[in-house]
Amino acid sequence: MQVSKLDIRGAAGLQEKLQLHWPQARLAQQLTRLETNVPGLAGVPDCQPDGDNLAALVDYLSSLGLTGPLLRRCQKLAEAMAA
Numbered sequence: 001m002q003v004s005k006l007d008i009r010g011a012a013g014l015q016e017k018l019q020l021h022w023p024q025a026r027l028a029q030q031l032t033r034l035e036t037n038v039p040g041l042a043g044v045p046d047c048q049p050d051g052d053n054l055a056a057l058v059d060y061l062s063s064l065g066l067t068g069p070l071l072r073r074c075q076k077l078a079e080a081m082a083a
Contacts, residue, residue, distance in 0.1 A: 051081035 004015035018025055049057075055078045061071050 049077070049081075051078055054078035054081060 002015060003018060004012045008014075054074055058071065058074050058078055061074065
């Protein structure tokens, strides 16, 4: 299926951008994929955030001067877990 035929806004432009930058798109996909073939790794550890860890993450992100959706989502999640 061609991306340009998908029922999403901007599909035609997205197809053109993917064609122009295909090697970079594939590299980004490879870099963001979780690697499961790691010698000595029996499995991916189960990570469950809790309110304290999320609050610490919010403080850390704030100390770096980061703002935006990630910080707001972490704040909301930390508040919800603390309640």
